[in-house]
Amino acid sequence: MTLALGAAAAYGGALADALVRAPSPAAAFLPGAVLGAVLLVAVLVFGRRGLGAALFLAGGTYVAAVVSAGSTVDASAPLVAVLLLLSGELSAWSVDERLDIRSEPRLLWRRGAALTALGLAGLAAAVLVAALSAVPSSHGLVWAVLGAAAALGAAGTGIWVARR
Amino acid sequence: MTGYTSPRLPAYATIAAAGLVAGLALGRVEPIALAAPFLLALVAAAAERAPQVSVDASLDRERAIEGDEVTATIELSSADTVGRFELVPLLPPELSVDGATARAVHLPAGEKQTIELKLRCERWGVFTVGQVLFRARDILGFRSWEGGTGEPRPLRVFPAEETLRSLVAPLETQVFAGNQVSRARGEGIEFADLREWRSGDRLRRVNWRATALRGSLWVNEQNPERNTDVVLFLDTFAEVRAEGRSTNDRAVRAAATLAHLYLQRKDRVGLVGFGGFLSWLVPASGMRQLYAIIEALLTSQVVHSFALRGVDVLPPRTLPPKALVLAITPLLDSRTAAALLDLRARGYDLIVVEVSPLEMVAPRPGSSLDLAYRLWGLSREALRWQYEQVGVPVVTWREDVPLAVPLEEVNAFRHLARPA
Numbered sequence: 001m002t003l004a005l006g007a008a009a010a011y012g013g014a015l016a017d018a019l020v021r022a023p024s025p026a027a028a029f030l031p032g033a034v035l036g037a038v039l040l041v042a043v044l045v046f047g048r049r050g051l052g053a054a055l056f057l058a059g060g061t062y063v064a065a066v067v068s069a070g071s072t073v074d075a076s077a078p079l080v081a082v083l084l085l086l087s088g089e090l091s092a093w094s095v096d097e098r099l100d101i102r103s104e105p106r107l108l109w110r111r112g113a114a115l116t117a118l119g120l121a122g123l124a125a126a127v128l129v130a131a132l133s134a135v136p137s138s139h140g141l142v143w144a145v146l147g148a149a150a151a152l153g154a155a156g157t158g159i160w161v162a163r164r
Numbered sequence: 165m166t167g168y169t170s171p172r173l174p175a176y177a178t179i180a181a182a183g184l185v186a187g188l189a190l191g192r193v194e195p196i197a198l199a200a201p202f203l204l205a206l207v208a209a210a211a212e213r214a215p216q217v218s219v220d221a222s223l224d225r226e227r228a229i230e231g232d233e234v235t236a237t238i239e240l241s242s243a244d245t246v247g248r249f250e251l252v253p254l255l256p257p258e259l260s261v262d263g264a265t266a267r268a269v270h271l272p273a274g275e276k277q278t279i280e281l282k283l284r285c286e287r288w289g290v291f292t293v294g295q296v297l298f299r300a301r302d303i304l305g306f307r308s309w310e311g312g313t314g315e316p317r318p319l320r321v322f323p324a325e326e327t328l329r330s331l332v333a334p335l336e337t338q339v340f341a342g343n344q345v346s347r348a349r350g351e352g353i354e355f356a357d358l359r360e361w362r363s364g365d366r367l368r369r370v371n372w373r374a375t376a377l378r379g380s381l382w383v384n385e386q387n388p389e390r391n392t393d394v395v396l397f398l399d400t401f402a403e404v405r406a407e408g409r410s411t412n413d414r415a416v417r418a419a420a421t422l423a424h425l426y427l428q429r430k431d432r433v434g435l436v437g438f439g440g441f442l443s444w445l446v447p448a449s450g451m452r453q454l455y456a457i458i459e460a461l462l463t464s465q466v467v468h469s470f471a472l473r474g475v476d477v478l479p480p481r482t483l484p485p486k487a488l489v490l491a492i493t494p495l496l497d498s499r500t501a502a503a504l505l506d507l508r509a510r511g512y513d514l515i516v517v518e519v520s521p522l523e524m525v526a527p528r529p530g531s532s533l534d535l536a537y538r539l540w541g542l543s544r545e546a547l548r549w550q551y552e553q554v555g556v557p558v559v560t561w562r563e564d565v566p567l568a569v570p571l572e573e574v575n576a577f578r579h580l581a582r583p584a
Contacts, residue, residue, distance in 0.1 A: 052175020077197040103268035122201025133193035
């Protein structure tokens with residue numbers, strides 16, 4: 001129940017961010033958001049498939065809202081990205097926990113730690129992407145190398161987390 | 165092992181690809197930032213490799229009695245770290261585990277993990293335990309590898325025995341020494357009668373008190389202790405099964421109890437499994453025979469058959485003369501009913517213990533099935549009357565009463581009625 005609520009909260013946060021940034025009328029973005037929310041509820045309540053579609057709709061709504069709002073870069077994009085990833089992971093975890101399996105308590109902590117690490121690494125990667133886009137391309141090779149190294153570092157962190 | 169990927173990975177890949185394409189098409193960074201964590205998750209999933217796991221299951225013993233607990237030990241080890249290792253031992257429904265059967269553990273590389281399962285033997289039978297289905301997953305569940313392993317190990321669960329204080333004594337005994345006081349006169353301990361001395365009588369048999377009273381030599385007569393032949397006739401043509409209970413289960417428990425107790429009395433005990441699958445054991449005595457009977461009972465099951473079958477298909481040695489035939493039957497199949505009447509006609513000392521199925525299928529009061537149920541009860545009553553007419557005691561063993569009750573009824577019947 002806690003995991004499902006967490007997944008719904010993360011999804012709701014991402015949708016709220018999208019709708020807040022949407023230009024008026026914001027209602028034009030509502031159908032996608034509502035459909036995505038319904039799909040997520042179906043996943044969480046009935047364990048049905050459709051998680052990917054729900055995440056896709058939320059992401060699409062956000063991108064549409066940001067693009068329609070104007071040309072300035074939205075600083076909250078990394079947060080929305082991580083919220084969507086967390087929503088997906090928490091939904092999958094919630095469905096997994098419904099299976100009648102007696103598991104060690106430390107497995108919960110390990111998965112929680114791995115998910116936190118994945119979320120932080122994802123946030124770092126998204127922030128890097130957003131930050132690098134703000135750097136003018138005329139700043140030269142050093143920045144490009146730094147960006148590539150950061151991306152590799154983020155990917156390495158993800159691999160390390162997943163292998164633990 | 166078969167590898168699987170989580171259904172969310174293709175979704176993540178689609179979101180990441182769509183984000184990158186949208187970023188390029190729109191010339192915006194937000195879709196790419198949105199795709200970045202999903203790409204990271206994909207990279208993490210791609211880095212996973214199939215682990216080399218070893219699973220070994222064993223039982224603390226191979227024989228148990230109904231109601232016992234057997235400990236199954238499953239030893240796990242892996243060459244690589246497995247974030248979450250799930251396993252389900254394949255257990256027959258007759259063996260139960262408290263709580264969930266499936267277990268999940270973290271399996272570090274090179275370390276041995278031991279899982280103990282307490283298996284409760286709910287029903288008798290021969291089972292195979294030891295095979296395990298497993299799934300090795302990374303901790304976030306992106307990828308998994310499934311397989312089955314384990315060497316099948318046999319577990320024999322013997323039927324629980326009923327408590328009996330006395331058994332039904334056969335009308336006639338055999339020629340070997342045993343614990344049953346024979347009706348015949350001969351060398352023994354139990355006093356039978358007095359008679360006048362005859363040439364050849366031993367001096368120690370002279371009853372001096374009677375001799376002094378009557379003025380001539382009188383001797384004591386005794387009943388010798390002899391063994392008996394008992395044939396357990398198990399009806400496996402049909403059974404009634406409801407909510408995990410069945411008439412055949414109870415019949416097997418009764419047969420095991422009776423075999424054990426008669427063999428303890430040095431009697432010879434045989435077994436006839438009369439049903440779709442015919443089986444028999446020639447009467448014999450001793451511990452070996454007890455195990456043979458129990459093994460035969462463990463594999464006895466109700467096999468539906470339409471073959472017309474009578475007692476003439478049984479080998480003659482299976483039913484020795486003067487044997488007590490104890491039929492344990494739910495009286496559901498007319499072929500058994502006819503075979504038992506045939507046995508009686510051949511002069512066997514027959515007792516029918518009816519394992520009552522009535523309580524197991526009793527309809528709710530006021531149900532439309534009530535009439536059919538009553539008619540069925542009446543037809544069973546008529547069948548019992550048929551047996552009683554030929555001098556066969558038929559006792560009903562209800563589910564909630566011990567086996568001793570119907571056997572005492574047989575003894576009471578035998579005191580009151582003379583065999584035909």
